[in-house]
Amino acid sequence: MKSSKALGLLLLVIQVAGMLAFVVSVHTIFTVIRSAGPDGGQAIPVEIDENTGMAKLTFTMSPGNGGFIGASLSVQVGIVAPDGQYLAMNSTRLYLDPGSRKSLEMTLKVPIERLNEYAAGGGTSLEVQTGVRTLQDLVGFSTTIRAKGGGQ
Amino acid sequence: MSRRTSAILSALFTLAIFVGLPIGVLYLLPADLAAQLSQVGFSVQGLLDQTVIIGVVIAAITIAKGFIDDKTVTYLLLNLASNGITLLFTFMVLGLGNVGSMGLTTVNLNMENAETTVVMDMRLLLQVAVLTVVLKMIQAVLEWREARVEAAQKVNASQPGTPTQ
Numbered sequence: 082m083k084s085s086k087a088l089g090l091l092l093l094v095i096q097v098a099g100m101l102a103f104v105v106s107v108h109t110i111f112t113v114i115r116s117a118g119p120d121g122g123q124a125i126p127v128e129i130d131e132n133t134g135m136a137k138l139t140f141t142m143s144p145g146n147g148g149f150i151g152a153s154l155s156v157q158v159g160i161v162a163p164d165g166q167y168l169a170m171n172s173t174r175l176y177l178d179p180g181s182r183k184s185l186e187m188t189l190k191v192p193i194e195r196l197n198e199y200a201a202g203g204g205t206s207l208e209v210q211t212g213v214r215t216l217q218d219l220v221g222f223s224t225t226i227r228a229k230g231g232g233q
Numbered sequence: 234m235s236r237r238t239s240a241i242l243s244a245l246f247t248l249a250i251f252v253g254l255p256i257g258v259l260y261l262l263p264a265d266l267a268a269q270l271s272q273v274g275f276s277v278q279g280l281l282d283q284t285v286i287i288g289v290v291i292a293a294i295t296i297a298k299g300f301i302d303d304k305t306v307t308y309l310l311l312n313l314a315s316n317g318i319t320l321l322f323t324f325m326v327l328g329l330g331n332v333g334s335m336g337l338t339t340v341n342l343n344m345e346n347a348e349t350t351v352v353m354d355m356r357l358l359l360q361v362a363v364l365t366v367v368l369k370m371i372q373a374v375l376e377w378r379e380a381r382v383e384a385a386q387k388v389n390a391s392q393p394g395t396p397t398q
Contacts, residue, residue, distance in 0.1 A: 085375035092368050099361040106358075214354075221354035228347040 106220040109148025113177060113213045114222060116145040117154060129193060136196045138189040140209075144175075145182035152177050152215040160191050161227065163204030168195050172210075202231025240299020244292040251288020255281035275340060280330040287322050291315060304381045312373040320366040327355045327362075335359065 119125065120141045128137040144154050154177060159170035169191045175183055191199075199205040207230065212223035234242075259281055267277050294315045301308045321332065328334035336359035342349040 083375075083379055085372050085379055088368060088372045088375060092365060092372065095361065095365055095368070099358065099365065102361070103358050216357065219357040221352075223352045223354075225350040225352075226347060227349075231346070 102216060102220075105149050106216045109146065109150050109152050109179075109215045110213045110220070110222045112147035113144060113152045113154055113215075114211065114224070116147075116182070117142055117156070117211050117213070127196070134193050135190050136193050138191065138196075140185075140187045140189070142185045143182055144177060144185060146177035146179055148215070149179055150215055151179060152213050153218065155210075155212040155214075155223075156185065156187065157208075157210040158187055158189055159208045160189065160195060160199060161206045161208050168192075168205070199230035202229065205230050236303075237299045240296050243299075244295040247288055247292045247295060251291065252285050255284045255288075272342065275329055280325070283325055283330065284322070287318055287325070291318055294318070304377070304384050309373060309377040312377070313370050316366050316369045316373065319369075320362060323362040323366075324359065327359055 120143060126139045128139070130137065138158075140156075140158055142156070146152050153174060155172065155174040157170065157172035160168040162168050169189050171187050171189050173185065173187055175185065177183060195205070199207065206227045208225065208227045210223065210225045212221060214221040259278070262277060270277055294311050298308060298311050298315070301311065324332045324335070327336050328338050329340070331338065336354070336356035338353045338355065340351045340353075342351070
């Protein structure tokens with residue numbers, strides 16, 4: 082066989098494998114990211130402890146992997162001051178096998194006055210980072226949402 | 234089918250994909266969606282313009298290749314250029330129009346009370362694309378050399394007694 086033909090066959094294998102890896106990775110990432118929203122919509126339960134002066138925000142979600150390969154999901158939530166400093170932050174990472182679904186609960190403890198500052202606006206933000214990596218962590222997608230306080 | 238006919242048909246197919254399709258997308262894309270995409274820093278018009286330019290260049294090279302002897306250096310250079318442009322197109326698509334993003338594309342969306350940042354890490358796929366194009370370039374050189382060797386052997390066979398190099 083001519084060397085150019087042999088190389089052509091190798092190229093065909095690489096191209097098909099690359100295309101397959103692309104489709105499978107993107108499909109997996111989007112099935113995970115779509116399921117990684119907070120349970121119960123936008124409402125975040127807040128418990129106030131007057132004795133300690135702390136407020137506890139609880140984030141729950143039930144991410145699932147509807148793709149064909151495993152994926153790792155990382156979630157980080159935090160309250161960010163106007164100068165970019167984290168007033169409170171919590172993060173976690175979990176691995177989702179194909180077809181699996183897991184429950185995730187994260188809490189964020191914030192001094193009540195900080196939460197009031199957030200509610201009143203003034204530049205304090207709630208930040209939620211969601212990242213998905215698949216194909217042995219070689220392909221990834223992440224979103225970071227920073228919502229300023231002062232809304233409903 | 235002759236090489237020339239094949240080259241012309243191939244060029245027409247390239248034009249249909251790289252020129253016809255983008256024009257169709259521009260025509261069918263709702264104006265509000267295009268405005269939303271431009272808000273996140275993604276210019277549909279810019280990406281499609283680049284696609285059309287690349288399509289025209291690839292089609293021109295394809296036609297030129299059909300009319301040039303495949304044993305000439307010019308043919309080899311056109312083949313290598315065609316592969317290089319294909320790689321450029323891959324960089325452009327994976328970077329959503331930003332060739333310099335090298336597969337790590339960041340999109341920012343700023344609204345009144347919230348800002349969203351999306352990061353897509355497609356560097357592995359870009360590396361596969363680079364590997365593929367490099368191998369295609371090596372293949373183009375090998376094919377060119379094989380064509381020249383075959384042509385030389387034919388000449389030698391038709392002229393027995395001529396010393397070979």
